Amino acid sequence: MRYDFDAVVDRRGGDSIKWNLYGDGILPMWVADGDVLSPPAVIDALVKRAQHGVYGYAGAPAVLADLLVKRMQDLYNWTITTDDLVYVPGVVTGFNIAARAVATPGGGVLVQTPNYPPILNAAANHDMVTQTAELKLVEKNGVIDYALDMDAFTGAITDDTKIFILCHPHNPTGRLMNREELTAMAHACIERGVVICSDEIHCDIILDGRQHIPTAALSPEIAQHTITLMAPSKTFNIPGLGFSFAIIQNPELRAKYKKVMGGMVPHAGIFGYVGALAAYEHGQEWLDQSLVHYAGNRDFAIDFVKKHMPQLHITNPESTYLSWVDCSRAGIEGNPKEYFQKFGVALGDGRNFGSQVGDFVRITMACPRSLLADGLEMMRKALEPLS
Ligand SMILES: Cc1ncc(COP(=O)(O)O)c(C=O)c1O
Missing domain, CATH: 3.40.640.10 (Type I PLP-dependent aspartate aminotransferase-like (Major domain))
Incomplete structure (x- = not known):
């Protein structure tokens, strides 16, 4: 069976810490919490157990x-x-x-x-x-x-x-x-x-x-x-x-x-x-396909950064669905996380990852490709006035 990792699931207004923290109008890509549907077998098992009562x-x-x-x-x-x-x-x-x-x-x-x-x-x-x-x-x-x-x-x-x-x-x-x-x-x-x-x-x-x-x-x-x-x-x-x-x-x-x-x-x-x-x-078949999707998201992000935001430097992760981005040469004054948020995308704040770490942000890429593209585009727009 083919699983759809590009289906956009509306999580706004629910119980999601990720989506509620910054409210409407901000695309959240900060916490390592995915926006993809879990394996159908998991959903079915939970529904069945819930129905027991x-x-x-x-x-x-x-x-x-x-x-x-x-x-x-x-x-x-x-x-x-x-x-x-x-x-x-x-x-x-x-x-x-x-x-x-x-x-x-x-x-x-x-x-x-x-x-x-x-x-x-x-x-x-x-x-x-x-x-x-x-x-x-x-x-x-x-x-x-x-x-x-x-x-x-x-x-x-x-x-x-x-x-x-x-x-x-x-x-x-x-x-x-x-x-x-x-x-x-x-x-x-x-x-x-x-x-x-x-x-x-x-x-x-x-x-x-x-x-x-x-x-x-x-x-x-x-x-x-x-x-x-x-x-x-x-x-x-x-x-x-x-x-x-x-x-x-x-x-x-x-x-x-x-x-x-x-x-x-x-x-x-x-x-x-x-x-x-x-x-x-x-869940193994779902997992196998999710890895292909995450690797695709990673490659998409690297490509996008190289083409449109060469002032940023990004990791090529061997594992996880996380990207770690060096913003130190982008000319951003202050904290890059705060800066990008003004343009609509909430990223992980590199300053929380170690006091000496410098000007980094982290992007969670466990999401439909369209959301990743939206987030990267917001970052590109944010950097425009600086170039
Ligand atoms: C390395 C690492 N450990 C632990 C956690 C969170 O674990 P839990 O939610 O099970 O406490 C995360 C979540 O991002 C993580 O990246």
Whole structure:
């Protein structure tokens, strides 16, 4: 079956944070929340469950755990058991639990920059200390990319560092770390007694047939020091259903993680389980086609920027549906995000992705091509008076 990722669904006036924040007249492309319809199998399963009419406390279906175990084996040749799984309502919740499970106030939380803002802010939530290692910006033919700076990484680890929250695949750059890079970072952490929390929420949005490597799948030793976080939320555009999962193979670490959750963190609700199960069971064909659509959107954006806004420099993401755009040579006074918004498009504010990051904006491209084209055209018009 062919799925239509170009169908425009009206989300205005509903419950969407993305569409309500800036109100009418602004096209929102800021948060990583897609505007594409979820797989029909997910919609059908939710409707069916809703029609049952009784919504009591629900346990996770055993078949879901079995499916996740099989998924890790099939996709990554990574052997886990159902005991290793811990369900959480969200990945942000998941890495905040991880910080509390392994560090106390004053402890160091290592992160890379630029980075997804809630990862950068996790330490502060628990009176811990943020320790940053910058990624290296490289540019070629108007396209920007980021490389791991291993010296910066090891240099940022101190005796106080307790946890490294890795964003992999990387938001906002779309970089997919390779086996060597992941192994080097993991060993540097293990040598210094640092637990790795690998946020792999974007692990299924891998473009052009590339392969994602879960950090914990690198070796059984690395798995013993790693908390992995995954979810169907970005993959199948169901973030509002509130279902995510942690994989923790070290029983002591898992016990600490569950202890922090005790009495504080609920598991997913009925619709989270139903949606996740339907998505993983029946969503593969939809997912395959969504990746083609997202790669097409990425190529369209790169082409548009090169042709019509060469003063901007854009990433060529290997994963995610996010574009990261350097606006520092566009002659914009002040914050580019605020500037573009005056012309009708709300982008992600690069300043939230790390204090030293500079004049960047992030574009969420999980949308019909026509919306992406509208947003890019608004950006082009915004730059006209500056050229
Ligand atoms: C890297 C990363 N982690 C976590 C999240 C959000 O996770 P959740 O909504 O499950 O808390 C996002 C959403 O953009 C993200 O990009």
